[in-house]
Amino acid sequence: MDKYVNLIKLSVGTESVESLEDWHRTKVAQTEDGLPRHVTRMWPKREAEILSGGSIYWVIKGVIQCRQKILRMDEVFGSDGIRRCAIVLDPELHRTQSALKRPFQGWRYLKSEDAPPDLPKGREQDDIIPDDLNRALAEIGVL
Template sequence: MTAMTALNMTKIAFGCDGFDELRARLAARIERGENIVLSTRYLPKRVEEMTGGSLYWISQHRFGLRQPLVGFSELEGGRIGIVLAPVLIEVEPRPRRAHQGWRYLSAEDAPKDLPQDGASGEGIPAALHAELAAMGLL
């Protein structure tokens, strides 16, 4: 029997010019340790598979950050809340096409976390890693 891996989601950081702006938008709530709640119309059909998963943020046509999924909640007006942990984890800046709303992302297709010191696995600063990846050199 093989272990099940969590299903993840992707979402565009709409209205942000980059990940620094997304961090700034969420900073106060993260500092207070508050969960982040995003509103969507429908509960994902594969919600049971998302336990232990994350939401991967996309900006400027690339992955850059992820937040662990805490769960889902009901909001006013019949909407659904995607509840995210108050932490931002940098991931390898791989290219990703833009889309509307959110999409599923399998664990196998998810980018790897970057080391906490802001450098990629090869000792390259994260910003330079993103530029090289965008040029197709990594």
Template sequence: MALHLTKVAFGCDDIDVLRGRLEGRAVDGGTWINTRYKPTRAAELEGGSLFWILKHQLIARSPILGFGEAEGRCLIRLDPRVVPVRLRPKRAHQGWRYLVEADAPPDLDGAVDDLAALPPALVSALAGLYLV
């Protein structure tokens, strides 16, 4: 059972901005975000995902590829893909928090979930009204 992280997508207005930011920094099939400290459960996080919080909801995830260090900071290596997930309320926080597999929202899959065909802003508005 994989362990995941949650992190606020700071400065992003929507999922497209987040996607552009991560894909724009991609090098050799991965991108990096940095944090002050390496997660104590880093070994459990490999194979998990970093779930992005935007406007108090989990909106997407990026698979975690590994960890590194540079200039005294921890680097979290991510797959630059941004995979939309079924929206789930989540309060914003500083840094990152752990998320167990049982609490992780499922991916939106167009073949299974009609919400994937809707614009992200509409899905967000419907989720804010607790209709999805």
């Protein structure tokens, strides 16, 4: 069994994996060293397990579609002076097999054995499946 845990998060307002990539290229979504980050109010209690190989799995339009390796967690303070956690990510997005996910707030832990597998090498560049077809295929377990 793997010794790490992942996070899963809704990518609110994201239309596609490509729009998530575009967002990560903006300055507001980056650390000072240019890496993408996601800032969250709560600091994960299982930080050591996450940093031992975990990724963040992104839910886009109700379907887990990709993941990014988590590199570190930085302390940041909002304009309100409240301490927050910046989850710093590897810029490379790995497409995963589609898996339906009901809406939820914040982030959740995702055991490695429950995470959808990455798409096989060579399938990452396949034609993009329309959202409605992607959801239908995920519902019947084809993707």
